[in-house]
Amino acid sequence: MNRGLKNRHLQLISLGGIIGSGYFLGTGYVLEKAGPAAILSYLLGGAIVLCVMLCLAELAVAEPIAGSFVTYARKYIGPTWACGVGWTYWMTWVSYVPSEMIAAGIIMNNFVPQISQLWWAVLFGLLVTIVNLFHVDKFGESEFWLAIIKIIALIAFSIVGALIVFGIIGDTGYLGSSIFLGSGGFAPNGYWSIILTMTIILVNFQGTEIIGLAAGECKNPEKSIPLAVRNVTWRIIALYIIPISVLISILPWDKAGLDDSVFAVAMANYGFERFSALFAFVVLTAALSCSNSGLYGTSRAMYSLATLGMAPRSFAELNKNGMPKNAVLISIVSCWFIILLYSFDASATVYTYLLALSGFTGVIAWISICWSQYRFRKQAVADGTFAALKYKTPLFPYVTLFGIWAQVFCLVVLAFEPDLRESLLVGVPFLVVPMAVYRVRQWKLRRALVSSN
Numbered sequence: 304m305n306r307g308l309k310n311r312h313l314q315l316i317s318l319g320g321i322i323g324s325g326y327f328l329g330t331g332y333v334l335e336k337a338g339p340a341a342i343l344s345y346l347l348g349g350a351i352v353l354c355v356m357l358c359l360a361e362l363a364v365a366e367p368i369a370g371s372f373v374t375y376a377r378k379y380i381g382p383t384w385a386c387g388v389g390w391t392y393w394m395t396w397v398s399y400v401p402s403e404m405i406a407a408g409i410i411m412n413n414f415v416p417q418i419s420q421l422w423w424a425v426l427f428g429l430l431v432t433i434v435n436l437f438h439v440d441k442f443g444e445s446e447f448w449l450a451i452i453k454i455i456a457l458i459a460f461s462i463v464g465a466l467i468v469f470g471i472i473g474d475t476g477y478l479g480s481s482i483f484l485g486s487g488g489f490a491p492n493g494y495w496s497i498i499l500t501m502t503i504i505l506v507n508f509q510g511t512e513i514i515g516l517a518a519g520e521c522k523n524p525e526k527s528i529p530l531a532v533r534n535v536t537w538r539i540i541a542l543y544i545i546p547i548s549v550l551i552s553i554l555p556w557d558k559a560g561l562d563d564s565v566f567a568v569a570m571a572n573y574g575f576e577r578f579s580a581l582f583a584f585v586v587l588t589a590a591l592s593c594s595n596s597g598l599y600g601t602s603r604a605m606y607s608l609a610t611l612g613m614a615p616r617s618f619a620e621l622n623k624n625g626m627p628k629n630a631v632l633i634s635i636v637s638c639w640f641i642i643l644l645y646s647f648d649a650s651a652t653v654y655t656y657l658l659a660l661s662g663f664t665g666v667i668a669w670i671s672i673c674w675s676q677y678r679f680r681k682q683a684v685a686d687g688t689f690a691a692l693k694y695k696t697p698l699f700p701y702v703t704l705f706g707i708w709a710q711v712f713c714l715v716v717l718a719f720e721p722d723l724r725e726s727l728l729v730g731v732p733f734l735v736v737p738m739a740v741y742r743v744r745q746w747k748l749r750r751a752l753v754s755s756n
Contacts, residue, residue, distance in 0.1 A: 322453045322542060322593075327406075327564040327586045330547065333500045334559035339483050339551045340490035342544070344497045347709075348504035349539040354706030355669045357696045358676035360532040364525050364694040365679070373607040376671045379678035382745075384671070386613040387738035389604055392668040394733045395509070396601035397634065399661035400594045401641035404428045407590035410564065410583050421646050427587070428642055431594040432635050449592035456585040457546050460566055463578065464549035473573045483552045491556065499720045501713045508539075509665040529694050598634055605630035613741060663717065663730035666710045673706040 333341045362375050373392070377385035407427045408420035415423075463472070470477035483489075490496070546566075554569040567582040606627035609619035618630040680699055683689040696702055718724050 322450070322457070322589055326543075327566055327582070327589055330550070331559045331565040331568075333503055334551065334554075334556045334565060336492060337496040337500050338487060338489070338491040338556040340492075340494065340497050341500065341556075342547055342551060343494075344500050344504045345543050345547050347497070348501065348508050349543060351505065351669075351706060351709050352508040352539065354702045354709075355672055356532045358673045358703055358706060360528055360694050361692065361696045362672070362676050362679055363528045365692060367525075367528070372668065372672050372675065373604060374611065375675040375679070377611055379675045379682070380671065382611070382613075383738050383741055385611065386608070386741040387734045388667055388671040389608040389611075389613060390737040391664045391730070391734045393601050393604045393608070393634070394730075395661045395664035395668060396597040396604075397637045398641060398664070399509070400431070400597040400601070400638045401428075402661065403590040403594045403597065404431075404638075404642055407587050410586045410590075414580075414583065421642075424642055427591060427594070428639065431591060431598060432639075449588050449595065452588045453585060453592065454542065456582065457542050459578075460570075460582070461546050461549050463575065464546075464553050464569070467573055468549065468552045475573065478552065480552070482555055486555050486557050498713070498716050501716065503662060505662050505666055505669075505710070505713065509661065525693050598631070598638065601634045601638075602627060602631040605634055613737070660729055663714065663727060664733060666714055667730075667734055670707055670710050673703050673710075677703045677707075 330341070333344060337344055359372065362372070366375070373385055373389040376388050401424070404424040404427050405420065408423035411423040412418070412420045466472045467475070468478045550565060550569055554565060554572065558568065558572075559565045564582050564586050567579040567586075570576075570582060571579040605614060605618050608614035609616055609627075609630065618633060619627065620629050622628040676696060677700060680689070680696070680703075683692060689695075718727060
């Protein structure tokens with residue numbers, strides 16, 4: 304828990320978290336379901352994540368502590384809910400990190416089919432495990448450079464794709480909106496498909512909240528955190544909206560899927576085979592980067608739960624470098640357990656379910672952030688401390704309430720999507736069971752206290 308993360312680390316950690324292989328591969332699922340209308344899905348998802356980040360900034364600047372939003376939930380909502388959301392968030396990354404490893408395996412299997420996807424997943428899992436066992440500044444430095452690779456690749460794709468659209472390069476001539484509006488128009492599967500894909504969209508944006516978890520380990524959080532949040536807006540536009548707009552202008556939506564990175568497929572369609580191969584490499588760095596961020600986030604959530612008495616106290620122990628060693632180890636072991644289960648079913652369906660599960664659990668954490676900020680602001684106004692806040696969420700309470708209810712609506716819609724509703728069967732128990740166990744434990748402690756008196 305030493306403050307070993309520099310400002311540049313924090314900026315790139317938040318960026319690395321939202322550009323994972325789920326973006327490069329999961330976008331194929333979104334395009335397959337929604338067609339070109341997927342751009343509206345990403346715009347809505349961007350609006351939601353911006354609301355969450357604005358809420359988190361107010362909390363994290365006022366109280367920069369490790370494992371922050373679990374602590375915020377306990378303080379401003381209630382300990383029972385904090386227990387549920389903490390364990391749920393832990394499950395978010397325990398399911399998402401293996402999905403990143405599986406995505407890396409899918410990509411590498413296309414290049415070296417002689418080696419199973421599983422073994423590639425194991426190899427990349429080992430690399431991420433090693434990185435997360437070092438001091439936190441080593442994690443920050445590795446994430447810094449991995450994120451830069453992804454940024455450069457997306458900028459390059461946007462430039463090359465735009466040149467293809469205008470007929471400056473390639474043999475197709477001027478494309479204009481011929482592909483964008485072809486194959487059934489803008490919304491070939493109807494506008495309802497935009498809502499049905501929102502869970503996967505929100506998975507792609509997950510990782511931004513790690514800024515809050517890292518608040519206790521960064522220098523000058525009152526300056527670093529607001530800067531990171533302000534940058535979220537242009538990052539969403541530059542690294543999501545623009546590349547996706549270019550993608551759906553050069554790749555027919557009915558050629559998208561989960562078999563390969565849709566960005567690589569788009570480049571290959573126009574004869575840019577080397578650029579396509581480069582994007583396969585970028586997906587690998589994205590998988591490593593997001594897994595890096597994910598293991599960091601899940602171990603800090605477990606540490607926070609342990610310090611609050613909602614997980615075994617041993618998970619709050621720190622080593623000489625200030626790292627919660629046991630929390631890191633239990634998170635790593637759990638991720639490896641999911642990869643082991645994957646060995647029994649290596650289909651794309653498992654990858655989709657893992658994305659959907661992390662989408663459900665991640666949304667619960669984001670709702671908790673907005674809810675905590677709502678209660679925090681009300682308390683600050685009542686206590687007369689509002690004026691002293693160094694950062695204030697703008698347009699309160701509209702931003703906060705939109706962040707909450709838009710995500711609640713996405714969860715309701717999830718139950719109507721046949722491909723994804725099974726994730727609720729796993730996700731809901733991870734929220735409810737820890738809450739029930741905590742309530743029973745507290746009841747027993749109160750009873751024992753009364754009996755001793």
